[in-house]
């Protein structure tokens with residue numbers, strides 16, 4: 508069994524065949540899918556999906572792209588939504604200095620407020636960090652060990668991966684690890700502690716090499732799993748077992 512720890516099946520591009528997408532994933536043993544919130548509407552829709560389908564879970568949070576909408580009222584809404592038993596983390600939250608769709612100031616404020624919320628609720632966090640490695644680490648370091656969670660679609664250095672793993676974070680690999688020229692990521696996937704690896708698709712984005720240009724979906728997680736098993740010279744079943752155990756620990760699933 509495999510766990511897709513990061514997908515957005517609430518996205519409009521799945522409106523026509525969402526059920527088929529979930530069934531295709533189950534057929535290749537991707538039996539657990541965590542749908543990640545990015546704004547209030549996306550968080551509510553992730554919860555609704557989780558309530559309708561076995562093996563689906565949800566996170567709630569405001570993505571750095573949407574940080575300019577963030578305020579106290581939204582924070583209260585997230586707190587309320589997180590009471591739902593299907594909600595297993597706060598996310599995705601963080602910093603994106605690549606697209607800068609919200610000001611850096613707004614991004615930092617939303618990030619810190621949601622880290623505080625995760626701390627208050629004792630929930631793990633799903634971190635989005637794009638070209639903001641230094642500020643992401645700096646913000647997290649303010650919270651010391653009380654914050655735990657996942658570095659989603661990890662894109663930092665080997666040193667950063669080790670530092671995150673040491674402070675209790677999981678390193679999650681998405682489609683880019685399957686790209687032939689992603690040497691830095693290959694190196695990290697080879698060397699990082701086996702008990703810190705997670706797999707994700709980030710559907711509908713970031714399709715793996717064999718499906719590049721297509722809409723991504725959780726069934727394609729097997730391409731990512733295959734690549735990492737190959738890099739680490741272990742069997743697919745060994746990798747599946749380890750990463751499923753890691754996902755259970757990361758999200759405290761039974």
Ligand code: NI
Nearest residue numbers: 513543599709
């Ligand atoms: Ni995402």
